[in-house]
Amino acid sequence: MSDHELRVSKIRDGTVIDHIAAGQALNVLAILGIDADSGETVSVGMRVPSDRLGTKDIVKVEGRELSQDEVDVISLIAPAATINIVREFDVAEKHRVERPAEVAGVLSCPNRRCITTEDEPVESRFDVLDDGIRCQYCGTIVREGIADHIDVR
Amino acid sequence: MRHDHVISAKDLSREGIEEVLDRAAEVAADPAAARGRQAGTLLGLCFFEPSTRTKMSFTAAMKRLGGDVVDMGSVESSSVTKGESLADTVRVVEGYADALVLRHPSEGSAKMASEYVDVPLINAGDGAGQHPTQTLLDLYTIRKSAGLDDLTIGVMGDLKYGRTVHSLAHALTNFDARQHFVSPESLQLPRSVRYDLHEAGASIREHTDLTEVLPELDVLYVTRIQRERFADETEYRAVAGEYQIDADTLAAARDDLTVMHPLPRVDEIAHDVDETDHATYFQQAHNGVPMRMALLDLLLGGDR
Numbered sequence A: 001m002s003d004h005e006l007r008v009s010k011i012r013d014g015t016v017i018d019h020i021a022a023g024q025a026l027n028v029l030a031i032l033g034i035d036a037d038s039g040e041t042v043s044v045g046m047r048v049p050s051d052r053l054g055t056k057d058i059v060k061v062e063g064r065e066l067s068q069d070e071v072d073v074i075s076l077i078a079p080a081a082t083i084n085i086v087r088e089f090d091v092a093e094k095h096r097v098e099r100p101a102e103v104a105g106v107l108s109c110p111n112r113r114c115i116t117t118e119d120e121p122v123e124s125r126f127d128v129l130d131d132g133i134r135c136q137y138c139g140t141i142v143r144e145g146i147a148d149h150i151d152v153r
Numbered sequence B: 001m002r003h004d005h006v007i008s009a010k011d012l013s014r015e016g017i018e019e020v021l022d023r024a025a026e027v028a029a030d031p032a033a034a035r036g037r038q039a040g041t042l043l044g045l046c047f048f049e050p051s052t053r054t055k056m057s058f059t060a061a062m063k064r065l066g067g068d069v070v071d072m073g074s075v076e077s078s079s080v081t082k083g084e085s086l087a088d089t090v091r092v093v094e095g096y097a098d099a100l101v102l103r104h105p106s107e108g109s110a111k112m113a114s115e116y117v118d119v120p121l122i123n124a125g126d127g128a129g130q131h132p133t134q135t136l137l138d139l140y141t142i143r144k145s146a147g148l149d150d151l152t153i154g155v156m157g158d159l160k161y162g163r164t165v166h167s168l169a170h171a172l173t174n175f176d177a178r179q180h181f182v183s184p185e186s187l188q189l190p191r192s193v194r195y196d197l198h199e200a201g202a203s204i205r206e207h208t209d210l211t212e213v214l215p216e217l218d219v220l221y222v223t224r225i226q227r228e229r230f231a232d233e234t235e236y237r238a239v240a241g242e243y244q245i246d247a248d249t250l251a252a253a254r255d256d257l258t259v260m261h262p263l264p265r266v267d268e269i270a271h272d273v274d275e276t277d278h279a280t281y282f283q284q285a286h287n288g289v290p291m292r293m294a295l296l297d298l299l300l301g302g303d304r
């Protein structure tokens, strides 16, 4: 076991999101809807030394496997992230995030005149562009600060 | 395009556009032949904000096809005030009609509504978003007056908030059009629209002064600059005044220049232009009926 892996405790069952761009761990938690009131056991490492990235953030969530929608949005703010599904202390699955063609849910449209921000049964839906995302309903493009539009659940 | 939704001018292909325009030209040439083609068919009108002209134009088109309309009525008198969602409203109303026309103040509302219904849904304006039937009648008017091939068009006025302009610009990327956009700097095309036009490989140029391009234009499309876009009356008057035209302005234009406007106008086109051969805006408004007849007939699967 290498030195930096010791900084955060091992988990029994759950997900380790590794190789998050430094400084984005709290945004990853927001994507997962984890805040002070959530029940999960969560370990967060910020600016951990990394061979690949210089420094990186790492998030370990006990007792939870991520949905595809959540992984898709994580890929937008942490394109180098790896998702490790842990079962009985072992990494059962490991994969890199992939930038999807579209993301559904999780983010909300910043255009307050957009139908998806109203009390309708519809989920937000964005096309993923080379340099941002675009609301499929109203066409609004978000380039910077995608993490600012995480829907607070 | 049978049994399809008409949500955005962006969804219209060149073939789709030409199919509607060809049919509209046939209808205009022989209106009697279209009469009765949609006998017994009902069009549901869901107008969540007032737009008397658009509603009248759809009603006239449907009735001239021999069909009829059922109208949700004004928002004040309907269940919307009781907090019903749009998704629920359209799912109820689709049971009353063979196709729906929706006008709603929220952007993306027509796209969302179309995901909940099985009958064709036509977007008659979703806030600052899309208004594809206005675009089709604009294209029909341009084709009739100037032709859509090898077109040089100038679009002037409020290009930032003017959805008519955005839809038309998208649609024109299907044709070999050179598009010039003339506006004050504060009202230039929004980033998302410019992005799309570049993606579509459109030939566009932006100007602040009409005289730079007026002599080359086949069509000048004028839109209104709204008072509320400016901090104060003085600034508004100074800026808007730069983008008003009269018969003298048009002396520098080609003799066959077509001047269009989605109406209503206020003072951006002086009344002395009405008397010139350039004025095409009333014809443009009238063209809405044969174009909507053609569109409805195609969507509702009218037999010829």
Ligand SMILES: [Zn+2]
Binding pocket: A109, A110, A111, A114, A115, A116, A135, A136, A137, A138, A139, A140, B108
């Ligand atoms: Zn939106």
